[in-house]
Amino acid sequence: MGFTSAWAVTAHPDTTIAALAPRLLPALREDRDRPGARERWAAWCRAPLPDHRTWYAVAPPPGTPAADPAAIGAFHELTCPGPAVEDVCDGTRDPDFHVMDGVWDQDLDEEDVFFSVHRKEYAVSSLFHALGPARAALLPGWCGNFLLTAAETAAALPAVERAFAFSAAERAAAEARDRLWYGDGEESVLDGPPRVWRTAVAKGYGLCAVAVHVG
Template sequence: MGFTSAWAISGHPDSFIAELSPRLLPAMEADRRRPGAQDGWKRWQRAPLPDRATWYAPPGTPAIASVHAAVDSFLELTVPGQHVDAVCDGTADPLFYVVDDVWAGQAQEDVFLSVHSKEYAVASFLHAVGPARAALLPGWCGNFLLTSAQVRQYLGAVERALSFGPAERAAADAQDWLSYAPGEERVLDGPLRMWRYAAGNGLGLCGLAVHLY
């Protein structure tokens, strides 16, 4: 069955972040605490996934079963959470729909948006940066809601996580499996751009990974 997912990071005044908090923060926390989520995160932190080219080697390849188990655990970890999904698509709150109430009307510089059919941007992003860098990022698997003060607080850690030397960037790009249209912002670029933009303009940030349909 097909699906389309989106990962967006959008900049907003603190007053709007405060309006979003009662709806989104409980859902984000519920997804963080869902059964198996913390175990999946710890497993990935202990044992980073191998090169993606080895994930789907022919049956009988040595250690392929353990690789499949680790990949399955990682993909389950990084899929959009059901609680954030329910809030963002209006199921849990019919007065709130993320496309209209958070993302609509945003200027291009105020948002990073990555939309893909049958793929998850957060999964590709996290695999490409790896668990050590991912551990520096606030929030949970692409979801976060931060005031302008928190954006500034975390800026240094985010810059350490998402700044690459040439060889490091080439290696990360090789592990990002998403397809991009010409001129489309990559998942390895958009988050850091948004963080610096928000910090420089006194904005908070809302990161949401959701199913659109």
């Protein structure tokens, strides 16, 4: 069965962040604290998944360990849109609020937005697989979802810069682990989030990041 997912990182003044906080922060904590979530995170940290080209291969490439189907499933469960945040964003919890109108459709400047939409893939899953656990752990929030004030955004920037700081060889390896296909001019998950982060800090803005199913 197919699906389409979206992950957006958007920069906003603190007034917008404050208005979103009563809705999104409790849902984010709910997803982080739901049964098994922390265990799935710990399992991935202990044993990161091998090359994604082995995940569903009948026979993995020579010298490459085969992926454990249970580990793949747990990783997808960890990094797919969180159910509580998604219920907030799609209007399930409050029909008067939807992320499209309440967050994304606010006449945002292009520089204030990173938007990644993909069929049959999750942008956060691809990002985390590309970064690996040590770098992914430097990102705030929970598995791609976060809501930060301007001060929190600025305080987190050094760690975010470390997460996305690559040598030429490290960048090539991360790109090889990025499972997404990009169209002409489309920004990758390795470039968009740190760009918006720097923009937000320069403008004195906070950040909102949410992942949802859109189809």
